[in-house]
Amino acid sequence: MQVTVPNDAPGQEPRPRPEYGEYASPEEQEQAIARSQPREGSVGPDRQAQAMPAATPVAPDHAPVPATPAPAGVGDRMVTVFLLALGLVYLIGGAGGYLALGKTLDTVYAQFGLGDYTPTAATPAFGIAIVVGQAVIWIVAAAWSYRRLSSGRRSWWVPVLGAVATFLVTVVLFGVLLAGDPAFLAYVSEA
Secondary structure, three states, X not given: OOOEEOOOOOOOOOEEOOOOOOOOOHHHHHHHHHHHOOOOOOOOOOHHHHHOOOOOOOXXXXXXXXXXXXXXXXXXXXXXXXXXXXXXXXXXXXXXXXXXXXXXXXXXXXXXXXXXXXXXXXXHHHHHHHHHHHHHHHHHHHHHHHHHHHOOEOOOHHHHHHHHHHHHHHHHHHHHHHOOOHHHHHHHHHO
């Protein structure tokens, strides 16, 4: 026997009263369980399962369960901090060479036998752009790592991603700078 309940929305048909879940009273739940049990003498589940007391059904929660990533351990924190520190040492140690990029490239050219580097008016600007780009990437990686570590998520890969981004920015800026240098172009055309 189904009992109908009036719907709260105007103009809606009445809906059947739920038999299971949070809207059914305990008495209605017991009645529904009794109706769903196999009758005596019928072929059904194992007798031991029939002898077990019936549990009150609980309405399933249909909300999706978010996937929780594995919590970050001490090793992840140590690796993340180590990689960030290594990146900071690289940034500070290389800043002097990039800020005097004309002299640095002249030294590199002499070591590789490329001739003399001819600095342009843009050479100091490229050096500053490299240092600023590396600093911004390091700050973003450090802040992102901190947020991930604070929330207990793995973060070792964030400084690695920052290192790859730093490398790409540096190579692109060097490539643009050296593409206009006659000594470098002559060396490349000979090879």
